[in-house]
Amino acid sequence: MKKVFTGxxxxxxxxxxxxxxxxxxxxxxxxxxVYQGEDNAVVFASSGSSVTSDSIKQxxxxxSRKKEEKQSxxxxxxxxxxxxxxxxxxxxxxxxxxxTLDSSLKExxxxxxxxxxxxxxxxxxxxxxxxxxxxxxxxxxxQRVSMGVRIRLVYETGTPSILDMMLRSESFGSFLNxxxxxxxxxxxxxxMWEDYKAAREYVQLCRDELELExxxxxxxxxxxxxxxxxxxxLIEQKRSDIISYETDINNKEKAIREFEEEIRxxxxxxxxxxxxxxxxxxxxxxxxxxxxxYDGGMFKFPLATYTxxxxxxxxxxxPTLGVQQFHNGVDFAAPKGTAIYAxxxxxxxxxxxxxxxxxxxxINHGDGLYTIYMHASELYVKKGDTAxxxxxxxxxxxxxxxxxxxxxxxxxxxxxxxxxxxxxKK
Numbered sequence: 001m002k003k004v005f006t007g008x009x010x011x012x013x014x015x016x017x018x019x020x021x022x023x024x025x026x027x028x029x030x031x032x033x034v035y036q037g038e039d040n041a042v043v044f045a046s047s048g049s050s051v052t053s054d055s056i057k058q059x060x061x062x063x064s065r066k067k068e069e070k071q072s073x074x075x076x077x078x079x080x081x082x083x084x085x086x087x088x089x090x091x092x093x094x095x096x097x098x099x100t101l102d103s104s105l106k107e108x109x110x111x112x113x114x115x116x117x118x119x120x121x122x123x124x125x126x127x128x129x130x131x132x133x134x135x136x137x138x139x140x141x142x143q144r145v146s147m148g149v150r151i152r153l154v155y156e157t158g159t160p161s162i163l164d165m166m167l168r169s170e171s172f173g174s175f176l177n178x179x180x181x182x183x184x185x186x187x188x189x190x191x192m193w194e195d196y197k198a199a200r201e202y203v204q205l206c207r208d209e210l211e212l213e214x215x216x217x218x219x220x221x222x223x224x225x226x227x228x229x230x231x232x233x234l235i236e237q238k239r240s241d242i243i244s245y246e247t248d249i250n251n252k253e254k255a256i257r258e259f260e261e262e263i264r265x266x267x268x269x270x271x272x273x274x275x276x277x278x279x280x281x282x283x284x285x286x287x288x289x290x291x292x293x294y295d296g297g298m299f300k301f302p303l304a305t306y307t308x309x310x311x312x313x314x315x316x317x318x319p320t321l322g323v324q325q326f327h328n329g330v331d332f333a334a335p336k337g338t339a340i341y342a343x344x345x346x347x348x349x350x351x352x353x354x355x356x357x358x359x360x361x362x363i364n365h366g367d368g369l370y371t372i373y374m375h376a377s378e379l380y381v382k383k384g385d386t387a388x389x390x391x392x393x394x395x396x397x398x399x400x401x402x403x404x405x406x407x408x409x410x411x412x413x414x415x416x417x418x419x420x421x422x423x424x425k426k
Contacts, residue, residue: 359375
């Protein structure tokens with residue numbers, strides 16, 4: 001027998017039926033959309049451990065910053081042609097030329113040191129990003145598995161069970177409660193899907209960042225190679241230009257005068273330092289404070305293993321000027337960067353630069369005895385430091401009026417140069 005619905009009850013039933021049909025269709029579409037996922041792949045998201053939009057924005061900012069970092073590497077390289085052009089204008093004045101070139105070499109060496117520090121930092125960043133990428137992949141996989149569980153549950157229970165649940169509502173209030181539950185489930189599914197998409201996006205951003213960091217690392221290493229070639233080219237140019245200047249017959253007399261003037265200036269500079277030390281010694285004696293004294297011991301050799309003498313102490317024919325000159329120290333040929341040792345205990349009275357001596361250190365050992373270390377590439381001490389016998393105070397280089405890497409080692413006693421061999425064992 002067919003049941004007839006009339007009046008208010010009939011109206012209510014039709015409303016329920018319309019709502020149920022709409023809800024059922026909507027639930028089916030939602031389940032189908034979630035089930036198919038992006039690119040027809042079964043996907044999921046876990047709202048409890050989702051990637052936030054803020055974390056994605058932050059990652060995008062990091063990538064943007066690293067793109068700028070990559071560009072700055074190219075912009076920061078030394079312009080060798082500009083440096084050479086500037087040096088060309090200085091060639092008629094050897095002193096100015098040497099000072100300008102040494103300044104350019106120092107800048108390039110500082111860039112190389114900075115780039116090497118950046119390489120170490122970038123390698124550490126890469127390790128961090130690799131770990132972050134792995135964690136993001138694990139989160140993405142966890143969400144995918146969870147979504148799969150959710151989809152299987154929906155598939156196994158099926159949309160008709162939702163319709164049955166609605167049809168079995170005992171009252172309109174019960175119907176609305178069940179409808180609200182269904183809406184919340186659909187919202188949960190949508191959120192799972194959005195979370196998964198965010199996780200996938202974050203994984204891709206981590207991949208992009210890692211790839212960019214590796215590119216920066218490679219380009220930084222390449223920049224070190226470029227700057228090293230620039231450095232070597234300028235050092236070779238300095239060597240050849242000094243030799244060319246000093247051997248040019250037209251410059252011969254001028255070069256000899258300049259060299260003699262530079263030696264006199266060097267002597268004057270050292271005498272001023274000695275005078276300052278003498279004045280300080282006087283003050284210490286007046287105040288009854290301890291004064292540095294030399295106990296007569298033998299010096300430690302100022303270099304680690306390189307002991308080849310390229311130019312000895314005493315009168316000799318200058319290698320490029322071709323005239324007899326007094327050589328006030330011993331030149332020890334050694335590779336750039338070789339450690340220079342303090343020959344004996346004392347106080348650093350100078351750690352500076354001059355166009356003749358280049359980077360140099362002067363140590364007071366007491367009783368009028370001093371040692372001087374010239375042409376260094378780096379200085380590791382400063383005026384006022386205490387130098388302990390055997391301590392590394394500098395590194396071999398070719399700064400100042402020098403045509404190759406070496407240490408010029410001088411000893412002064414009571415205001416005059418003396419042979420270093422009186423304090424060293426050959």
